[in-house]
Amino acid sequence: MRVLEPWVTAPLTEFLRESSARLALVMTSSGQVIAQHGFTRSVDVMSAAALGAGILATTTEIATMVDAPAGFGAVVHQGAAQGIWLAGFDTPRGRWIGLVVFGPESTVGLVRMFFARFAEQVAAATPAVVPVRDVLAEGFERELDDSLRALFGSR
Amino acid sequence: MSIARWENALREVTRVPGVLGALIISADDGLVVAESSMDELATADVAALSAALILRASRCMSAMGKGAPGSVHLVGDAGALLAVAGPAPLWLVAVAHGDAELGRVRLLLRDFAVVLA
Amino acid sequence: MARMDEAQRDLTLTVVVYGAPRVGKTSILHCIQDRVAPERRTGLSPLGTDSGVATLLDWLPLELGTIGGWNARVHLYAIPDQRHADSTRRVILGDADGVLFAADAQANRSGDNLDALRSLQSNLEDADGLLRQVPTVFMYTKHDLPAELLLSRPALDQELNPADAPSFSVSALRGEGVLEALHATISMVMRRLVGPGTRAS
Numbered sequence: 001m002r003v004l005e006p007w008v009t010a011p012l013t014e015f016l017r018e019s020s021a022r023l024a025l026v027m028t029s030s031g032q033v034i035a036q037h038g039f040t041r042s043v044d045v046m047s048a049a050a051l052g053a054g055i056l057a058t059t060t061e062i063a064t065m066v067d068a069p070a071g072f073g074a075v076v077h078q079g080a081a082q083g084i085w086l087a088g089f090d091t092p093r094g095r096w097i098g099l100v101v102f103g104p105e106s107t108v109g110l111v112r113m114f115f116a117r118f119a120e121q122v123a124a125a126t127p128a129v130v131p132v133r134d135v136l137a138e139g140f141e142r143e144l145d146d147s148l149r150a151l152f153g154s155r
Numbered sequence: 156m157s158i159a160r161w162e163n164a165l166r167e168v169t170r171v172p173g174v175l176g177a178l179i180i181s182a183d184d185g186l187v188v189a190e191s192s193m194d195e196l197a198t199a200d201v202a203a204l205s206a207a208l209i210l211r212a213s214r215c216m217s218a219m220g221k222g223a224p225g226s227v228h229l230v231g232d233a234g235a236l237l238a239v240a241g242p243a244p245l246w247l248v249a250v251a252h253g254d255a256e257l258g259r260v261r262l263l264l265r266d267f268a269v270v271l272a
Numbered sequence: 273m274a275r276m277d278e279a280q281r282d283l284t285l286t287v288v289v290y291g292a293p294r295v296g297k298t299s300i301l302h303c304i305q306d307r308v309a310p311e312r313r314t315g316l317s318p319l320g321t322d323s324g325v326a327t328l329l330d331w332l333p334l335e336l337g338t339i340g341g342w343n344a345r346v347h348l349y350a351i352p353d354q355r356h357a358d359s360t361r362r363v364i365l366g367d368a369d370g371v372l373f374a375a376d377a378q379a380n381r382s383g384d385n386l387d388a389l390r391s392l393q394s395n396l397e398d399a400d401g402l403l404r405q406v407p408t409v410f411m412y413t414k415h416d417l418p419a420e421l422l423l424s425r426p427a428l429d430q431e432l433n434p435a436d437a438p439s440f441s442v443s444a445l446r447g448e449g450v451l452e453a454l455h456a457t458i459s460m461v462m463r464r465l466v467g468p469g470t471r472a473s
Contacts (some may be wrong), residue, residue, distance in 0.1 A: 025395045026334065028275075028367060029363075029366065030283070031363055031367070032275055032286070032367055046331055050331075050363075050364075052167075053363045054363055057362065057363050072411065078184060083184075097248065106207075106287035107183065107184045107185030107186075107203065107206050107207065107210075108184045108185060108186060109180075109184055109185020109186045109199065109202050109203030109206055110185050110203045110204070110206070110207055112186075112199065113185075113199065113200050113203040113204070140339050140462055140466065141339060141459065141462075141463075143338065144336070144339050144455075144458060144459060144462060145455075147336045147337045147338075147339055147344070148336070148451070148454075148455055148458070150309070150312075151308055151309060151312055151335070151336060151337070152307045152308060152309065152451055153307070153308075153309040153332060
């Protein structure tokens, strides 16, 4: 499991244990990865995040078309061997998305139930947003110049 | 048999004193198919956890070479969960307080399972 | 928006290369990737190619190292031209910290450039129609073509860049101007994070 935001670790660990999910990906609504479990290649993570965010964005458009302004809670695809659960949830840092892949050792009902608990726990544990002014020390430009010079060799 | 008739039959189970709710679940995906329950019963969670229980029970029976389970009864200090197999993948599930007439509930579920099949 | 992992002091910025069809967005990413020092080079990843439909977007991560006390990296995205990629554009732009707007410097592509700029603005609008302000740098591409086919940088600025954002004449083929435009974009994004009142040195 790899987690970018440390407060996601405990809820995600519990979710994985309780739901028996095989893969899990937590991302922002625009596809930036927050946490992942079960993926072995970073490119797969990025692809899944971009595709998952795109799917939810598409279903939101469909919801608007069919006059369901509240949107759909989740998108579920049940395959013969594996199923996918894709759902958005609100946190103090905006809307996040969970993408879960589960096998026959679990069910969509279990994933739904424990995902709801996971979303609640993450929302409760998320700290307030960092004030952006505090992010970078002043006078970063010289370091940026040096960094880009090193990154691109002697350009 | 229509969903409306299923729900009528489930209401009959729920009328037994002490029964909090009765539902038909799909054991394959842990979802509610039809239900009749008191407000306080989280039926979606009951369906999800019952399906997980049924899955484990099925594996246990299979490991013992005793076929597939026909019913699962879980009796606790303050209540009970009764599940009876319907036509696959459906199961009938009832949740009751400890003082409910569990024998009667079980019979109703079995009768209903026969009608469902 | 910029992702900050306070515990690890990791800072991730998203920059999107946006522009009209066939302006050379993927070539720009290839040009940047080719110029990364070999020992720090990562793969340029086409995302979504396994779907059997089309490439959804190209993605190039750049590890900048320590800047302002943070381990900084930039994720560069280029979204291809397919019409069906509009929802992808909106999704990726929703998290963009900066935009590199690529406009074709050829005189006969003016209409396409303006269409792309309008599309960018519409994809940066929120549900209430408010335009999200994202630091944008303009790069005028195809400067490897004969000069008589091209509009001058001031003429392109007048047409596309009335706010006088930084602009660069570039050739992705020759690698001219691309890194300078990228530098300007990252610099603008970081200056915005520091906040008003901080001057670039």
